[in-house]
Amino acid sequence: MASSFRTERLAVGYHGKPLVRDIVLDLPEGTVLSLIGPNGAGKSTILKTIAKYLAAVAGAVYIGQRPLADLSSGDLARQVAVVLTDRLRTELMTCEDVVATGRYPHTGRFGVLGREDRRQVRQAMELLHAWELRDLDFRQASDGQKQRVMIARALCQEPRVIVLDEPTAYLDVRHKLELLAILRGLAKQRGITVVMSLHELDMAQKISDLILCVDGDVISHYGPPAEIFADGQIDRIFGLPHGAYDPLSGSLEFAPPAGRAEVFVIAGGGSGVPAYRALQRQGVPFATGLLHGFDIDCRIGSKLAAEVFATTGFEAIGPELFQKALDRLGACRAVVDCLTDYGPLNEFNRTLAERAAALGLPVVAAVCDLPAQVQPPK
């Protein structure tokens, strides 16, 4: 497919000083590219350079076949539309008026809208479910509505590339999802290339064709989500403790409480996660088992627990692992048994709970039922 947007050894920055160097991108039409990285890493600087607010420090940006530097301001406006983070301060403008400003590069000397312009405005607003907002004063629209209006505005500019800086900021979960789904649709159906910065890693992972990791000086990673979100990459990029981000579930976990396990959590099939999080909040170190390597409790537990008794991969749980877990359990002060269902694959856990009771340990179903002496020292 035709390249809609590419950069050649682009360096961006202020006053001729490069902030990020050697950016090499080549995006076919209809690609969604997300820029992720810590604050201040240069995401906005890259977007500003693409929108030509900033001159490239070195290298070049191409829109289609033409270098950005050669595009007249009018041509640029017909190729690249932007949605910025700055909140628009309007006066006496309806949402439709705001969207209509997107037609600017297509109207004549005095900017009077023609029939085709009105049609485009309406079409863009309908696509964004914003047509019913047309007579609402823009200042009175909610953040989600404003963002939809701004994207409709960008869309009726009929650009080849839409650049968005943090489009999901200010939006609640539902509107985030809705917005990203719309962007995804625009890319797919209209072949518009979407370049945006995102803070939500899980969203970036799901929506993007390509991800650019920006963390200072040079681009550390650039590629499809599957590569970028390989184990541990995100932790490195953002300087997180190892394993804090789980790329599979998209969940970000706190560090485990320090010390030897005081509570043993019997879990499986996701039943343990609430207990893990509760114990983590209370700062009580715990061990958990018996789990299979593929269990979600194993993934999350390995980030939060002091010790996890689990098989690797698809191995069956054997007596040896059982004995180890039992020994550990014996050294704990209480047991949380999260399981309600037992079957051939987790019979061991039922036995484990029975042995715990036989050892005289308190066995409870939830963390809140734990006896007071297990609570962390004040």
Next chain:
Amino acid sequence: MRKAATTTADARPARYAICFAVLAAALIVFAALNAAIGSVSISLQELPDIVFHHAGDLTSVQIVWQIRLPRLLTALILGGGLALAGFLLQTFFNNPIAGPFVLGISFGAKLAVAILMVFVLQAGQAVSSAALIGAAFVGALATMGLVVAMAGKVESMSMLIVVGVMIGYICSAVTDFIVTFADDASIVNLHNWSQGSFSGAAWSDVQVMAVVITATSVAVFCLAKPIGAYQLGEHYAHNMGVNVKAFRVSLVLLASLLAACVTAFAGPISFVGIAVPHLIRGFFGTAKPLVVIPACFLGGAVFCLGCDLLARTAFAPVEINISSVTAAFGAPIVIAIMLKRRAGGD
């Protein structure tokens, strides 16, 4: 959920037409009153004959043609120009209380004119209108340059206004200083002028101001499209294809030229530049430059005709200076805008 302030798209052309008609009617009424009322009153029946056919009582014809018509035309043209200058400055600084008076630009122009007058008059020569406008333009540009430079350093809108007012005071002090020390008979005029007044314009002056203000206003109207884009902010304007640098320069030049022309002929006149665009936006229910620019011109003309009428007649035969009258109406509007913005959390 909907606020009455913004009219729905379909109802707009009708609303604009009504508003323009009201303004035009007000303009005609005020112009007629200005021509009719004064120490010698002229009945409204006589007026058309005098104005259109030079017919009627000889004294009345002379009063109307030599005094009242030039004066009302001066108020009309300069009032329009002043309102437009205010509108441009508000756009430029993205600040609803910007105007040539509060930003000190009128005073910069006044200072330059005072210097020119003192030197030329002392050399025993007459000052041409072109030289007056030229000097005022230089003064206005210099002050504007200063304000723009400061604008980059101050964060809040209110601070910018304070800076402008201070610059105005400095220019005013220097002007007073010059006027005091150049005190001789020929400069008595200068003192009157420096207080602000629409009186004393000759037909030749009216011609010059008509040409300059009309040309500038047409140029402003031609910028309606980029002004609309600029209202969304610099970055969006850039993305819409506006050459922001060139556009900002033309805004500064046009606003300075308008303010300079007004100051050269009528001295500094307060608050018209802020009050009129604000009232017009509210009246028309839009900030669209294509509508607001001609409306501001008309509104400024009506406002100044009305204020000048009051200035002349309220305490006749004593004439109040025009700035006091415009301030009486304009300053409360500025306070209202500031209070509203504070309430709005800006």
